[in-house]
Amino acid sequence: MLWNVAQLLKEGVGGSRQVEIRGELSDLDENNPGATLIAGHARLVRTPRGILVTGEAHLKMAQACRRCLELTTQEISLEIEEEFIPSIDIITGASLFMSDADEAELIIGEHHILDMTEVLRQFAVAVGTEMNLCRLGCKGLCPMCGNNLNLGLCGCDPSSVDSRLVVLARLLKPSDDQR
Numbered sequence: 001m002l003w004n005v006a007q008l009l010k011e012g013v014g015g016s017r018q019v020e021i022r023g024e025l026s027d028l029d030e031n032n033p034g035a036t037l038i039a040g041h042a043r044l045v046r047t048p049r050g051i052l053v054t055g056e057a058h059l060k061m062a063q064a065c066r067r068c069l070e071l072t073t074q075e076i077s078l079e080i081e082e083e084f085i086p087s088i089d090i091i092t093g094a095s096l097f098m099s100d101a102d103e104a105e106l107i108i109g110e111h112h113i114l115d116m117t118e119v120l121r122q123f124a125v126a127v128g129t130e131m132n133l134c135r136l137g138c139k140g141l142c143p144m145c146g147n148n149l150n151l152g153l154c155g156c157d158p159s160s161v162d163s164r165l166v167v168l169a170r171l172l173k174p175s176d177d178q179r
Contacts (some may be wrong), residue, residue, distance in 0.1 A: 001038075001120060006112035008046055009090040015046040021057045025121045029128060031062040031071060038120060042080060050085040050108065057120060063132050067140035068148050074132060078123045080116075084108050 001023045008015055019042050024035040042055030057078045062071045086108040089096055098107065105118040139149035144156040 001116040003044070003114045003116075004112055005044065005051055005084075005108060005114045006090060008044060008051060009086055009108075009112060011046050013046055013048055017044045018042075019044060021055065021116070021120070023117070025059070025117070025124055028061065028121065028124055031064065032128070036061065036124070038124070040078070040080075042116070044114070047083060050083050051114060052081070052083045053114070053116065053119075054081045056080060057123075059124060061124065061128050063128060065134035065138055066132060067138040068134060068150055069141065070134050070148065070150075072132070072134045076124065076127050078120065078127060080119070080123060082106060082119055084114050086112065088112070 001021055003017075003019055005017075008017055021038060021040040021042055023038060025038055026035055027033055028036055036059055038057050038059040040055055040057030042053050042057075045052045045054070057080065059076050059078070060073050061076050062073050064071055084106050085096075085098070085102055087096055087098060088094070088110045090112065105115075105122070108114050134150075141147065142149055142154045142156055145154050147154040147156075
């Protein structure tokens with residue numbers, strides 16, 4: 001997802017372009033190794049300091065269910081809004097001041113190429129860490145033996161309590177004087 005923005009940098013504030021996001025993101029996480037296709041659209045707008053990129057992109061990611069840990073593939077939508085800053089003045093060719101607060105992935109290089117690949121990868125990783133369910137009625141794992149309860153009941157006694165939690169279990173039972 002590379003775009004040459006030299007002409008846009010020469011335009012005044014408010015100049016814009018529409019671009020299509022199409023490509024691959026590599027090795028997002030342990031559940032998504034290799035290439036993951038991404039597609040969407042973005043608008044590039046010239047700002048006083050650089051280029052504001054707004055848009056959205058979609059990709060499919062494998063994610064672990066937060067209850068049963070089964071992997072499911074889900075469509076992920078990314079909302080993008082980032083300002084990219086040029087490192088070279090488009091008219092003079094002089095290097096521009098970069099502060100310590102300017103993130104490296106948001107810098108437009110000396111050849112005026114705006115690269116959204118790393119930004120999109122970071123957005124995808126952040127959204128991919130959100131806890132999802134494989135389905136609404138997911139029963140999760142048995143707290144005693146760890147079996148997936150979506151596949152059937154296990155042989156564990158649901159009334160038994162971990163010995164470390166016996167004191168807390170007593171709090172749930174009404175005492176004789178509370179009856």
